[in-house]
Amino acid sequence: MLEQISFAQKQRLAYIDFCLLFRGAIYRQDLINRFEVGLSAGSRDFSIYKELAPANLSYDSREKRYVQTGQFKPVFEHDAQRTLVKLANDISDGFDAIGDIHFPVEAPSSLNVPDIFIVAKLVQAILSQKAVNVIYTSLSSGSGSRDLVPHSIVDNGLRWHVRAFDRKTQSFRDFVLTRISKVTIKEAPLPHENSESDQEWQRLIPLQLVPHPKNVQHPTAIEMDYGMESSQLLINVRAAMAGYLLRRWNVDCTERATLKGAEYQLWLQNRFTLNNVDNLAIAPGYTL
CATH class of the missing domain: 1.10.10.10 (Winged helix-like DNA-binding domain superfamily/Winged helix DNA-binding domain)
Incomplete structure (x- = not known):
């Protein structure tokens, strides 16, 4: 037909x-x-x-x-x-x-593609502001049932997450979409489980990025790559997303720009702004 x-x-x-x-x-x-x-x-x-x-x-x-x-x-x-x-x-x-027009653009292959039906159920829950029960497989505890209140789908540059309130730990966390094997939509959430209570999501922090002072011989090229003004790029990001962005762009987050390698072309000049940010274990070179 x-x-x-x-x-x-x-x-x-x-x-x-x-x-x-x-x-x-x-x-x-x-x-x-x-x-x-x-x-x-x-x-x-x-x-x-x-x-x-x-x-x-x-x-x-x-x-x-x-x-x-x-x-x-x-x-x-x-x-x-x-x-x-x-x-x-x-x-x-x-x-x-039914097939869009395809342009001759190539991108790196995606190794982890989420199940479309898992995504659909989570989107439904987010739009209708409902909690969900999922079967989630974590690296630390294996597979198990979790009650979540999702509020956003997140692309961290490497894989897709759902940002949600986790009733098990009573905290907001990121859950990898490909590790979710079943979703059941449940009741409406409590007030403290909504996105407005996710402080790391609501809080914006400024990141001051500059060409790496030791690894880059011609900083003008980096300034052109990132559209910098006055030799710096100042961007505001959600605190919950800061670690992902810094890792994706290979930003040197050491205090004195000590990471070596051609991949580190940017340095975070105002690393003090990262105080009290949770997901910085993945930020290159960042230590307390």
């Missing part, structure tokens, strides 16, 4: 599929507003989608929206890596389900 449908209508059907998968629900008006189609065209799209996958959605007459069923199976293939990038940039259009 899909072979007989126009490209434009496939995009709209993919959008319905995408919203059901990641939001858990979709209003008819969402489709009409997104694609600027008439009411009759929008209704026809939902009718076609129901023909393609009758068990995927049901109509909630009280809320006047279509909701995901327990038997939901996506009609289109949603690529996990590309979808996460789109979600991170607030581009949740579902077009990746």
